[in-house]
Amino acid sequence: MDLAAFQTFQASLHLAAEQSTAIVLRTIEFSETSLIVTLLTREFGRVSAMAKGARRPKGPFEGALDLLAVCRVVVLRKSSDSLDLLTEAKLHRRFRGGERSLERVYGGYYIAEMLRLLTDDHDPHPNVYDLTIRTLQQIDGIGEVASSLTYFDAQILRMLGHSPGTDRCTDCGSKVMGSSRIAFSLSSGGIVCNQCRGRQRQTISVRGRVIDEIKRLQSTDAELPTKVPAELYVELRAILNRYIQTVVGSVPRMQPFLPSVTRTETNV
Ligand SMILES: [Zn+2]
Structure with a gap:
């Protein structure tokens, strides 16, 4: 034609x-x-x-x-x-992540996959677009990949209305007393109190500090660049991965390729 x-x-x-x-x-x-x-x-x-x-x-x-x-x-x-x-x-x-490292390439692929899984056709979210641009600048440049991706996940979940509950019991709404370990329920989508814990289908015991870090990362005040403390990263990433699997109903293909550690400036 x-x-x-x-x-x-x-x-x-x-x-x-x-x-x-x-x-x-x-x-x-x-x-x-x-x-x-x-x-x-x-x-x-x-x-x-x-x-x-x-x-x-x-x-x-x-x-x-x-x-x-x-x-x-x-x-x-x-x-x-x-x-x-x-x-x-x-x-x-x-996107120039490929000129730097495989970790940056995989980080980029992960972002693309998450956007395909979490957004719908013709349903605009300019804030998600802007978040993606900011995150890609870190991944593509010299930003720390593990922390940037964790921030991306926490923020996109909030922007699309899927934040994990970190303030009150996600089952009964009561205050969850601070302790070193808190129960996180995959079926009710966040932390649960000791009374409600028993009737959840799947709970994971998480350090209170990890919950605090999720709270920090998903807040509207959090910005890039950011740094997830190395001693919290593995546990935080694990709970976020399980939570995301529950939200999207499958295991994202790039999830196993996420960084297994955060990096300090000397080992980028
Ligand atoms: Zn409760």
Whole structure:
């Protein structure tokens, strides 16, 4: 189809052109020349769109559709169930984690996977988009990967209404008396008091300091760069992983590749 014909076709479908900045979350080969891309756009949330000609050597998107690239896009939104159409993508910033370390590459993949799992098509969350940009700057640059990803998880869960309960018993609402260890219930989504503990299906005993650290990381005041204390990290990551599995209903594929330790500045 030539351009004029395409424009007529496009007009006939009453497509609305939408412009936004976007982060590339996934690309799938569709044909010899086309890709299906999943984008997180700032204005419209997650979008899946067909990128025609994207696989041609000198195609119209020129490197803008690499994983985690940040670009300016124009998407034609279809009114029916069919895929949206990506007509423009102009590269702003490429993800360069791969030039630094495997840990940074995996960190980037993890972020992309979490965004695919936790967000919905056409459900915009500009704060999640901005959080992702800030986190990628750490992962892609010299920020500490383990702490940055833990912060990302705590913040995105809060922004999307999935924060684990860390203040009161998530079953009866009563105050949980501070002690060195607190019961965390996966079925009720947070800490539980001693009375409620017995009727939970799955509880994990967690150090009170780990709960305090989760509380700190998910607060609206927390910022990047941040540092999770090394002595809390392993336990915190483990509970967060289990909690996220409960929220998304599966084990994220990149979860086993998360950093196993936090790093100090001397061993980056
Ligand atoms: Zn209770």
